[in-house]
Amino acid sequence: MEAxxxxxxxxxxxxxxxxLKVDSFLNHQIDTAFLPEIGKEFKRRFADCEVxxxxxxxxxxIAIGCATSQFFNYxxxxxxxxxxxxxxxxxxxxxxxxxxxxxxxITVSVSRQYLSKDDKVxxxxxxxxxxxxxxxxxxxxxxxxxxxxxCGIVIEKAYQQGGDRIREQGIRVESLARIKSMSTExxxxxxx
Amino acid sequence: MEAxxxxxxxxxxxxxxxxLKVDSFLNHQIDTAFLPEIGKEFKRRFADCEVxxxxxxxxxxIAIGCATSQFFNYxxxxxxxxxxxxxxxxxxxxxxxxxxxxxxxITVSVSRQYLSKDDKVxxxxxxxxxxxxxxxxxxxxxxxxxxxxxCGIVIEKAYQQGGDRIREQGIRVESLARIKSMSTExxxxxxx
Numbered sequence: 001m002e003a004x005x006x007x008x009x010x011x012x013x014x015x016x017x018x019x020l021k022v023d024s025f026l027n028h029q030i031d032t033a034f035l036p037e038i039g040k041e042f043k044r045r046f047a048d049c050e051v052x053x054x055x056x057x058x059x060x061x062i063a064i065g066c067a068t069s070q071f072f073n074y075x076x077x078x079x080x081x082x083x084x085x086x087x088x089x090x091x092x093x094x095x096x097x098x099x100x101x102x103x104x105x106i107t108v109s110v111s112r113q114y115l116s117k118d119d120k121v122x123x124x125x126x127x128x129x130x131x132x133x134x135x136x137x138x139x140x141x142x143x144x145x146x147x148x149x150x151c152g153i154v155i156e157k158a159y160q161q162g163g164d165r166i167r168e169q170g171i172r173v174e175s176l177a178r179i180k181s182m183s184t185e186x187x188x189x190x191x192x
Numbered sequence: 193m194e195a196x197x198x199x200x201x202x203x204x205x206x207x208x209x210x211x212l213k214v215d216s217f218l219n220h221q222i223d224t225a226f227l228p229e230i231g232k233e234f235k236r237r238f239a240d241c242e243v244x245x246x247x248x249x250x251x252x253x254i255a256i257g258c259a260t261s262q263f264f265n266y267x268x269x270x271x272x273x274x275x276x277x278x279x280x281x282x283x284x285x286x287x288x289x290x291x292x293x294x295x296x297x298i299t300v301s302v303s304r305q306y307l308s309k310d311d312k313v314x315x316x317x318x319x320x321x322x323x324x325x326x327x328x329x330x331x332x333x334x335x336x337x338x339x340x341x342x343c344g345i346v347i348e349k350a351y352q353q354g355g356d357r358i359r360e361q362g363i364r365v366e367s368l369a370r371i372k373s374m375s376t377e378x379x380x381x382x383x384x
Binding site for chain 1: 216221225251266267269271273
């Protein structure tokens, strides 16, 4: 998705520690004029999938999920909660994953009320690198007996292993920008 | 806002401990078809305010902020981060408030890059009860030198003091549903 690549190059910042900051338009300040373009592209890629629910994760996935839902007949967006999510009660699907980014275990939960075997879910997130968040969402969707239409990612660090490991399970992963390499010296190279 | 009151009565659940759960449409599962109605109503109420930025707080404020932005010329939405937000760096406006809900101190931060004295902000959130989150956002907007157009709240527990204390400071607070009283026995009574 060329417009997205352009935005990443012009507005993203590469920091030490393999960090790509896109918080000027995606995950702290949100460019709500651009976000529907992302949703439209996910629709194009998953047009044939009869998605009836979007599953994502707080916080950065929420805006992406909502902007995409309108292209899937305004299907409900369910966002998983991170950490000790007392406010959703105990009746949850949940999983604990180790986060390499945070160097800590993190529990991800969804109330059982909002996912079921009748759901065909599109799983969305902003970033895919090691894949912890996406693995957690896939696990939760499986616990609920959902069909998984696939995973839609805004930015994949394709040089990390998360995406490949999920594709090897036979799950479709569509990333709108796939980064082949990235450094403060040479900038960003995208996969063709 | 009658449609919202109806949704709260039909889909909300009152739990012990003065808890109103609206997670079937607002803050865990999101009704993306209804959310623009909320945005439209905020626009109607703040139409004269020349808002050029929406300030909200993760996680539940994000969907509301994005759904509202389209009615304010797709102005940027900035969401404050809670807790130890390492991923936005150290150059932040931040404030620590005591959360009665969580019975803990909570730090709320926004990167200095995304708020300035040129901004006229509409501050949005899902709930207003004691007002900790809203106070934190107001404090951050003031630190940044923003003009505050006002605060838009989806559901205010008007029997708690948060809203009144903020209005007493001369800040305009518009709540789309104002709950006068609420109990598991008698249900919900809205302010007229």
